[in-house]
Amino acid sequence: MGLHRLDLTLPQPLHGTAASRAIERAAAGALPSHTLMRRAGVAVARLAMALAPHARCIWIACGPGNNGGDGFEAALELHRLGRPVAVSFNGDAARLPPDAADAGQRLRQAGVPLAAQAPAQFDLAIDALLGLGATRPPEGPLLAHLRRMHAGTAPVLSVDLPSGLDADTGQFAAELGAAGAAARHCLSLLTVKPGLFTAKGRDLAGEVWFDDLGIDPSSTPPDAFLSGRPAPAARPHDSHKGSFGDVAVIGGAPGMTGAALLAATSALHAGAGRVFVGLLEADAPALASEYALMLRAPGTLPLDRLTVVCGCGAGTALGDLLPTAIDQAAALVLDADGLNALAADRRLHDALRARAATGRPTVLTPHPLEAARLLGTDTPAVQDDRLGAARRLADAFRCTVVLKGSGSVIASPDSTPRINPTGNARLATGGTGDVLAGMVGAALASGLAAADAAAHAVWWHGAVADGWPAGRPFSATQLAREAGRGLVQR
Ligand SMILES: NC(=O)C1=CN([C@@H]2O[C@H](COP(=O)(O)OP(=O)(O)OC[C@H]3O[C@@H](n4cnc5c(N)ncnc54)[C@H](OP(=O)(O)O)[C@@H]3O)[C@@H](O)[C@H]2O)[C@@H](O)CC1
Ligand SMILES: Nc1ncnc2c1ncn2[C@@H]1O[C@H](COP(=O)(O)OP(=O)(O)O)[C@@H](O)[C@H]1O
Ligand SMILES: [K+]
Numbered sequence: 001m002g003l004h005r006l007d008l009t010l011p012q013p014l015h016g017t018a019a020s021r022a023i024e025r026a027a028a029g030a031l032p033s034h035t036l037m038r039r040a041g042v043a044v045a046r047l048a049m050a051l052a053p054h055a056r057c058i059w060i061a062c063g064p065g066n067n068g069g070d071g072f073e074a075a076l077e078l079h080r081l082g083r084p085v086a087v088s089f090n091g092d093a094a095r096l097p098p099d100a101a102d103a104g105q106r107l108r109q110a111g112v113p114l115a116a117q118a119p120a121q122f123d124l125a126i127d128a129l130l131g132l133g134a135t136r137p138p139e140g141p142l143l144a145h146l147r148r149m150h151a152g153t154a155p156v157l158s159v160d161l162p163s164g165l166d167a168d169t170g171q172f173a174a175e176l177g178a179a180g181a182a183a184r185h186c187l188s189l190l191t192v193k194p195g196l197f198t199a200k201g202r203d204l205a206g207e208v209w210f211d212d213l214g215i216d217p218s219s220t221p222p223d224a225f226l227s228g229r230p231a232p233a234a235r236p237h238d239s240h241k242g243s244f245g246d247v248a249v250i251g252g253a254p255g256m257t258g259a260a261l262l263a264a265t266s267a268l269h270a271g272a273g274r275v276f277v278g279l280l281e282a283d284a285p286a287l288a289s290e291y292a293l294m295l296r297a298p299g300t301l302p303l304d305r306l307t308v309v310c311g312c313g314a315g316t317a318l319g320d321l322l323p324t325a326i327d328q329a330a331a332l333v334l335d336a337d338g339l340n341a342l343a344a345d346r347r348l349h350d351a352l353r354a355r356a357a358t359g360r361p362t363v364l365t366p367h368p369l370e371a372a373r374l375l376g377t378d379t380p381a382v383q384d385d386r387l388g389a390a391r392r393l394a395d396a397f398r399c400t401v402v403l404k405g406s407g408s409v410i411a412s413p414d415s416t417p418r419i420n421p422t423g424n425a426r427l428a429t430g431g432t433g434d435v436l437a438g439m440v441g442a443a444l445a446s447g448l449a450a451a452d453a454a455a456h457a458v459w460w461h462g463a464v465a466d467g468w469p470a471g472r473p474f475s476a477t478q479l480a481r482e483a484g485r486g487l488v489q490r
Helices: 017-029 035-051 066-080 098-109 140-151 201-205 257-269 321-328 336-344 346-357 368-375 379-384 386-397 432-445 450-466 476-481
Strands: 012-014 058-062 085-089 124-128 156-159 184-189 207-211 224-226 233-235 246-251 274-279 294-296 307-310 331-334 362-364 400-403 409-411 487-489
Touching (some): 017 035, 035 098, 035 207, 066 085, 246 336, 257 432, 257 476, 331 432, 346 362, 362 386, 362 450, 386 400, 432 476, 450 476
Parallel strands (some): 156 184, 184 207, 307 331, 331 362
């Protein structure tokens, strides 16, 4: 498909650096020289004209490799169409790769000067400094140009990737300073890169566009998928409360009962037939404002018939309940202190793997610090490679893992991970993770397989936050009560 804004409701294969290079090599070998770069330039120029139709100056900042070559081609096309361009080039002209050198030469022949400096004024900045070939953080003039673009008010269009962003991990080592008001767009070329959707990717890329340059990438396996919108769970008219499964939330130690009640409330609103709460605070007052929740002593719950959400607000009070839940629960979600207890006791690792062998579904929902504890590493190492961390956890525990945060990653053993595109920084507030755990529980209780239950819950959890009306206060409590957005009644 030609140039289009990426539709985040549809699943999308994501190809990292090695896969993108393999696809490029195969395509370039089958096409006349320079074809891909010319197509890339035309796509960038078209999008530039759509984003800034009345621009009096389009600044195209070109770097030392083929990403810069895409910029040259875009400048040529814009110039040919009579658009005012100012092209900067920072690199060694003698070391340009062949496609880029050819484009640079034709640009000069067309009478377009190349400067080292940015223009004084511009209405659109095109970042063609670095793409897949960025090997280190941008510095010197490249960094100065990036800062200039991102501090301004004119829109920024990144070619293929925001320069310096790691296509595989979404890591970005440079310091851009305070972001300006500029709208950000990124036109991913040939393939859609996973790094655009997780870690720093979302913030730097802004709106993601895609042009496959006429090449079908399907012969190269993707590194991940962007989750599409899951079909809402249907509730046939001829249903009863036993139709959608029972969830039990175990957690809520003294002072933390709210976390368990949030998970339970969201499980209820997300469609579970019945929701039990096994609070660890023995003398908990009847705090539940949802009167449909059923409070039970945790030790009395028939775990083998329940989807158990274990750990929300549990502190260190789970004791034997955790090994029992791992051993017996019909389906299991481990969150928060359930994960911390797991990290601290290697016998539970074995228990979780033994559970996997029985075929009963398990979903772990760590945030990056919890993931780091489980992996025996630190949070920056997890964030440096979120896809890899989620995959390693899924393989180690033989279950589905949701690594939360900007661009949550959903990984299951022996399958391609998914990155979730919904959600926003509204969710960065206490308790929203408990709400997610309850939603995963409800999805599992409805009979979805672990990976699908996780993807369903994560997508809708984020979608509710995305659709939150401006001006309406947002809290985890409110979110829990909106957790049914992924349900349709028949
Ligand atoms: N493959 C595709 O999908 C297609 C590719 N296309 C386009 O090509 C792009 C990939 O091109 P590319 O391989 O030439 O890499 P690119 O990013 O231009 O930079 C490499 C140069 O930068 C240098 N360098 C690195 N880091 C640096 C730093 N921090 N600061 C300064 N310099 C730094 C590095 O030098 P070195 O590391 O050797 O010192 C090398 O000279 C791709 O993203 C897409 O836009 C499309 O045309 C068609 C389809
Ligand atoms: N910027 C963001 N974009 C998307 N989702 C986010 C963002 N910030 C937080 N979230 C989501 O919010 C939830 C926070 O969970 P967690 O860190 O466990 O918080 P808590 O322990 O307070 O409940 C996760 O689902 C996470 O993915
Ligand atoms: K770029």
